[in-house]
Amino acid sequence: MNIGKRIAALALTGAVVGSGLIATTAGTAGAATQGEAVARSCYGNALSYTKDAGTHIYPNYPNFYYLIATSNCADINIKTNTDRYVKVCFLTSGGGKDCQDNYKLATKGDWTVIATNVRDNAKFQFYFRSDAKSTGYSAA
Structure with a gap:
């Protein structure tokens, strides 16, 4: 059970961090001087x-x-x-x-x-x- 919770927490953390990077990259790529x-x-x-x-x-x-x-x-x-x-x-x-x-x-x-x-x-x-x-x- 402990291993299952750790994997789930790790997967959730990865998803949150990944979505933040995607949002940040998309916002920067669309900006024009x-x-x-x-x-x-x-x-x-x-x-x-x-x-x-x-x-x-x-x-x-x-x-x-x-x-x-x-x-x-x-x-x-x-x-x-x-x-x-x-x-x-x-x-x-x-x-x-x-x-x-x-x-x-x-x-x-x-x-x-x-x-x-x-x-x-x-x-x-x-x-x-x-x-x-x-x-x-x-x-x-």
Whole structure:
């Protein structure tokens, strides 16, 4: 009888300790830093894009419209399906374009910040160094 009670007590202790570890591990694994939460919010609202061959600008023909920066992201980001050199051109209040001086290398499958500290509702286009077709995602 003594052995049976000891085994039962040991089993119960193991179950209690084990459940505490599982609860602690699960709580820690689900926690996200503020930076991770912001990135999820930004990238979670990403839009797919397809830039046709023969042009450097996206979006372009036939619409010739601009993308609009949102409050979801503080930056303009791109995730290309092939390595691409990209910069951003902003629509100015006078109706002209203000393009960044330098291209940034966006590597295949990675999010790349192309422009930082972009104001909400800023209108912009991506300008690719190559006129080859490009596909991927953008978040702004």
